[in-house]
Amino acid sequence: MYDLVIKNGTVVNSWGMIEADVAVSSETIVAVGLGLSGKREIDAGGKLVIPGAVDTHVHLSLDLGGGLISSDDFFTGTRAAAFGGTTTVVPFVHPESGETMESAFRRRQNEAEGDVVVDYGWHMNIGPDAFKEPGGLQAAVNRIKSFGIVTFKLYMAYGYRLSDSQLFQAMEAVGRAGGLSVVHAENWDLISFLVERAVHAGEHHPRWHEKCRPSSFEAEAVSKVAAIAAYLSFPAEIFHVGNRAVSRTIEDARKKNIPLFGETCPQYLFLTTDAFEREGVEGAYPVCSPPIRPEADRTAMWDALSSGALQIVSTDHCPFLAEEKERGLGTGFHKIPGGVPSIEMRLSALYSEGVRSGYISPEQWIDVCCAAPARLHGFDRKGEIAPGKDADIVIFDPEKEHCLTAETLHERCGWTPYEGMKLVGKVESTLVRGRAVIDKGSFVGAAGMGKYISRSGIDARLH
Numbered sequence: 001m002y003d004l005v006i007k008n009g010t011v012v013n014s015w016g017m018i019e020a021d022v023a024v025s026s027e028t029i030v031a032v033g034l035g036l037s038g039k040r041e042i043d044a045g046g047k048l049v050i051p052g053a054v055d056t057h058v059h060l061s062l063d064l065g066g067g068l069i070s071s072d073d074f075f076t077g078t079r080a081a082a083f084g085g086t087t088t089v090v091p092f093v094h095p096e097s098g099e100t101m102e103s104a105f106r107r108r109q110n111e112a113e114g115d116v117v118v119d120y121g122w123h124m125n126i127g128p129d130a131f132k133e134p135g136g137l138q139a140a141v142n143r144i145k146s147f148g149i150v151t152f153k154l155y156m157a158y159g160y161r162l163s164d165s166q167l168f169q170a171m172e173a174v175g176r177a178g179g180l181s182v183v184h185a186e187n188w189d190l191i192s193f194l195v196e197r198a199v200h201a202g203e204h205h206p207r208w209h210e211k212c213r214p215s216s217f218e219a220e221a222v223s224k225v226a227a228i229a230a231y232l233s234f235p236a237e238i239f240h241v242g243n244r245a246v247s248r249t250i251e252d253a254r255k256k257n258i259p260l261f262g263e264t265c266p267q268y269l270f271l272t273t274d275a276f277e278r279e280g281v282e283g284a285y286p287v288c289s290p291p292i293r294p295e296a297d298r299t300a301m302w303d304a305l306s307s308g309a310l311q312i313v314s315t316d317h318c319p320f321l322a323e324e325k326e327r328g329l330g331t332g333f334h335k336i337p338g339g340v341p342s343i344e345m346r347l348s349a350l351y352s353e354g355v356r357s358g359y360i361s362p363e364q365w366i367d368v369c370c371a372a373p374a375r376l377h378g379f380d381r382k383g384e385i386a387p388g389k390d391a392d393i394v395i396f397d398p399e400k401e402h403c404l405t406a407e408t409l410h411e412r413c414g415w416t417p418y419e420g421m422k423l424v425g426k427v428e429s430t431l432v433r434g435r436a437v438i439d440k441g442s443f444v445g446a447a448g449m450g451k452y453i454s455r456s457g458i459d460a461r462l463h
Contacts, residue, residue, distance in 0.1 A: 002030060002038040004434060006393065009044030011385050013051070014367035022049055024391040027433035031387060044395050047428065050366055051383050052087025052118075052392030053347045054373040056151075057182075057239060057263065057314035059339065060091045061111060068337060071319050071413040074115035075447050077343060080410040081118055082437040082445060084344035085427040087392035088119045088374070088382050088453065092153055094160070095125065100133060101144050109452065116450030118432050119392070121379065123182060125153045126170045127160040141173045148454025150179040150378045156221050157188040157289070168228050175234025180376065180458045182237045185221040185246075186213065186290060195334050204332040206283045207276040210291035218290055219245035226253040226260050235259035235460035237376065240316050242268035243293045244300035251309040259460050261376060263312040266342040266349055267292055268301050271417055281326040286417045287336045288316065302359045305368060312376065313350060313368045317343035319413035341411040345404055345418055351396070352423035378455035391434035400426035410443075 002023035011020045011032060023031035023038060060077040062070040072080065074091075081089055091112070095104035101124055112120065124144050126137070133140035141152065152174045155161050162170060171181045194212040222238055226249065229236045241247055241262045250262040267288060272295045275286040286292055304310040318339030328336035347369055354360045360368070374383025381390040404421040406414055430438040437445035 002036060004040045004042070005036045005038030006042045006044050006049055006395065007036070009047050009049035009395065011049045012362050012366050013385055014363050014371035017362060022385060022393065024434045027391055029385060029387055029389050029391050032385060042395070042429070048396040048398055049385065050394045050396055051370040051385050052394055052430065052432065053085050053369045054088045054377070054379060054382055055081060055086045055314050055317070055343060055346065056090045056312065056373040056377045057265070057316050058089045058091050058343060059316070059318035062092070062318060064337065068320070068324060070339060071321050072317070072341070072343070072411055074112045075117065076410070076412040077317065078117040078120070078450060079443060079445070080344040082430045082432070083410050083427065083443070085347040085394040085396065085430055086118065086343065087394070087430060087432045088121070088379060090121045090123055090151065090377065092123045092125055095127065095129065097129060101130065101140055105144065105147055105149070113452065114448045117437055117445045117447065118450045119453050120450055121377070121453045121455055122149050123151045123153045124149050125155070125160060126162070127155070128162065128166060130170070131166065137169060138173045138176065141177045141179070145177045145179060148452070148456070150455045150458055151182055152179055153182050153184070155184045157184055157186045157191070161188050164224070171228050171234055171236060172232055175232055178457050180235055180237060180460060182239055183225050184239055185218065185225050187217040187221050190217050199332055199334055205276070206287055206329065206333045206336065207273065209287050209333045209336070210273055210276065210293065213289070213291050215243040215245040215293065215297070218243065219249045222246050222249045226250070226258055229253070229260050230256070230258045233259070235261065235458070237261040237263060239263050240265050240268070240290055241310060242290050242301065243297040247300060247304040247309050251304070254462060257462065259462060261312070261460070262304070262310040263314050264301050264305065264310050265314060265316045266346050267340050267417065269298065270349065270353070270421070272298050275417060281322055281329060284325040284329040284336045285415060286340060287325070287333070288318070288338045288340050302354070305354070305364070306359050311368065311372045313346065314373060315342035315346050317341060319411060321413055322415050340417050341409070341413050344409050344411060348423050348426050349418070349421070351398070351425040356424055375459045378458040379453060391431060393431045394427055395429040396425065397428045398425050400424070400428070402426050
């Protein structure tokens with residue numbers, strides 16, 4: 001007899017849907033079939049039984065300096081993730097000036113373990129200082145891989161920005177180590193020029209955040225990454241795609257068998273530049289980078305998911321408190337801390353507005369939220385309801401109606417740019433390796449029950 005059996009549900013994987021029971025022993029799924037019995041049983045009749053979602057782009061306890069730290073720490077952020085059916089997250093290690101990547105990894109591990117509620121991995125940032133690592137960049141990347149990190153963040157913007165030659169060398173080092181480069185692709189020189197010119201002209205409104213970051217400039221930066229990936233034959237993923245020009249650039253590259261992948265986020269699927277016109281601080285809430293775009297780009301992101309031109313939906317979850325957004329707004333659009341909260345709403349919103357509206361199938365929903373991010377980022381025991389996989393299981397009520405509000409969500413920032421959005425379909429229960437974290441809408445987990453997942457490689461096949 002199995003330890004636990006989830007009975008009578010509809011099991012949804014990226015490859016199909018079946019009526020089946022799911023059996024768990026210890027932390028692992030051991031059987032999927034009919035008529036299974038367990039020491040403990042959960043009736044999932046009328047519900048969907050799906051893999052725990054994998055969010056491969058979250059910022060938790062992100063310190064921007066000057067006392068500005070993103071509002072969700074490792075406990076509040078991962079608790080909100082669990083409420084939303086996400087059982088694995090990937091935050092970032094950002095080495096500080098003069099700090100080695102190894103030291104930064106150990107520092108962040110100390111910050112996270114003991115607080116995380118769900119399982120997690122890390123992305124390691126490669127900034128200009130990484131080229132000063134003992135033994136050189138390649139040796140440093142190899143050392144970090146030995147700690148189970150196989151995904152590396154490369155910036156073409158901000159203080160971590162790499163020059164073209166550094167970007168090439170970083171993608172080469174990561175590829176040689178069998179890892180994946182995940183890239184924030186923007187043309188920072190042109191953005192900085194346009195921001196400076198707008199501020200000098202007295203433009204302070206949040207709408208200028210988008211106006212100073214034209215889609216065509218972003219697509220140009222992505223084309224550069226595609227060219228390097230083609231030359232090296234090493235894979236790369238473009239983070240937070242939000243406009244048609246970029247999605248088409250990725251799609252064109254893939255048609256040429258260039259190993260380039262694309263991720264979009266809820267803010268690009270559900271928000272438009274109209275959000276900047278909201279009164280007061282609410283107009284500052286949706287500021288994030290790259291920016292949200294006009295309606296035509298929003299619908300283009302749904303089309304790209306439907307066609308497979310984009311492969312992953314993550315969140316880039318990085319909220320700040322309302323007073324911090326407002327303080328930035330008082331100085332000008334260029335001082336508003338960028339980032340929105342989406343870690344809890346992603347899975348339900350993609351079902352309600354994606355599956356129920358006919359943009360994507362139930363199988364595509366699971367693929368972009370669970371299977372594809374697990375596969376590409378090296379979580380080989382995640383993202384699927386199948387024997388041998390971790391028992392990361394979500395029981396999902398496809399008919400449950402609910403409304404997104406700051407009061408009903410569990411992120412710490414106290415606001416949501418999706419305020420008042422009505423959804424159909426909601427997470428009822430979330431299990432991480434067979435242990436309940438959310439049970440019928442109530443938090444029953446504990447800080448520290450999440451586990452660091454050491455990864456050995458990635459699956460970057462163009463499928």
